Amino acid sequence: MAEGFLRPSNGRMEDEGNKYFNDLLANSFFQYVKRNECEIVTSCKMHDLALQVSKSEALNLEEGSAVDGASHIRHLNLVSRGDDEAALTAVDAKKLRTVFSMVDVLNGPWKFKSLRTLKLRRSDITELPDSICKLRHLRYLDVSDTAIRALPESITKLYHLETLRFTDCKSLEKLPQKVRNLVSLRHLHFDDPKLVPAEVRLLTRLQTLLIFAVGPDHMVEELGCLKELRGALKICKLEQVRDREEAEKAELSGKTMNRLFASLAHKQGTVLSMIFWRVVCAIRQKW
Known part of the structure; x- marks a missing residue:
C-alpha cells in the first residue's frame, strides 16, 4: 500500500492488498503466517524463491555484512545497531523507498527523497527532526517502542501519510496540535488514552x-x-x-x-x- 501499487477502481486498498497476499500465500510465496485477533497479518516467512527474487532490490544488513555494490537497493533493513553510516554510504539513499532501522537515520547527512516507508520501532531515537516534513512521499511511519518524547509539528505536513504508529512510547506525552492536517491518514496505532489527537473527527479517512x-x-x-x-x-x-x-x-x-x-x-x-x-x-x- 505504501508503494502505491494498490489503486482499486472500487473498494478499499486494504482489501485489494489482502487479496494479493492471500494469492501469494496460496502459491507458497509466503509461509508460516501469524495473524492477530482481528485477522491482521503480524508476521510471515518468505519462500526461498521469493527471497532470491527480492535480492535485486532488498537488502537485510546484519552487523559485519558486506555492502559493496548496493547502489541498486530500494528496500533496506538495518537488522543490527552496527555501522549504519557505512551501510547508507554504500546504498543510494535518494533511491531508497523503504528503511527499517534500529538506529537514528534521520539526523545524518543522507537525503531520503523517495522514502515511502520508515520503520524505527525499537530504535534509539528520542526525537524526530523538523526536517521530516521533507519526506513528502512518506506513507508509513512507525516509532513504536522508543523513548521518543515528542513528535514535531512539522510531521503534520506529511499529507500523504496513511499509517502512523506510536505504541509503547512511554515518554511521549502529547501530539502536535494539527494532526487533523494528515488528511490521508487511514491507520492510527497507539495505546495511551491521553494521546487521542485533537479534532480526530476531521480525520475522515481513518x-x-x-x-x-x-x-x-x-x-x-x-x-x-x-x-x-x-x-x-x-x-x-x-x-x-x-x-x-x-x-x-x-x-x-x-x-x-x-x-x-x-x-x-x-x-x-x-x-x-x-x-x-x-x-x-x-x-x-x-x-
Whole structure:
C-alpha cells in the first residue's frame, strides 16, 4: 500500500492488498503466517524463491555484512545497531523507498527523497527532526517502542501519510496540535488514552483507531464522523457519556467493528453504573 501499487477502481486498498497476499500465500510465496485477533497479518516467512527474487532490490544488513555494490537497493533493513553510516554510504539513499532501522537515520547527512516507508520501532531515537516534513512521499511511519518524547509539528505536513504508529512510547506525552492536517491518514496505532489527537473527527479517512477517550476535549459523537472506522476499538471514560441518546451519536452500529471494549475511569455508584450499561447497549445495538 505504501508503494502505491494498490489503486482499486472500487473498494478499499486494504482489501485489494489482502487479496494479493492471500494469492501469494496460496502459491507458497509466503509461509508460516501469524495473524492477530482481528485477522491482521503480524508476521510471515518468505519462500526461498521469493527471497532470491527480492535480492535485486532488498537488502537485510546484519552487523559485519558486506555492502559493496548496493547502489541498486530500494528496500533496506538495518537488522543490527552496527555501522549504519557505512551501510547508507554504500546504498543510494535518494533511491531508497523503504528503511527499517534500529538506529537514528534521520539526523545524518543522507537525503531520503523517495522514502515511502520508515520503520524505527525499537530504535534509539528520542526525537524526530523538523526536517521530516521533507519526506513528502512518506506513507508509513512507525516509532513504536522508543523513548521518543515528542513528535514535531512539522510531521503534520506529511499529507500523504496513511499509517502512523506510536505504541509503547512511554515518554511521549502529547501530539502536535494539527494532526487533523494528515488528511490521508487511514491507520492510527497507539495505546495511551491521553494521546487521542485533537479534532480526530476531521480525520475522515481513518479506519483504525484503537483507543478513544471521552472527555472535555473529545465527545463520543466524534466517532460518528469517522464513517470508515472498523476493526477493534476501546472507549475509555465511558461514564462521561451522559445518556443513551448521546451514545447513539457515535453511530458504531453502522460500522464494521469486530471488537469493542469499554471502560470506566473509576468505580461508580449504582445509578451511574446503570447509565453506563445503557450507554454500552446503545453503542452495541444491531450487532
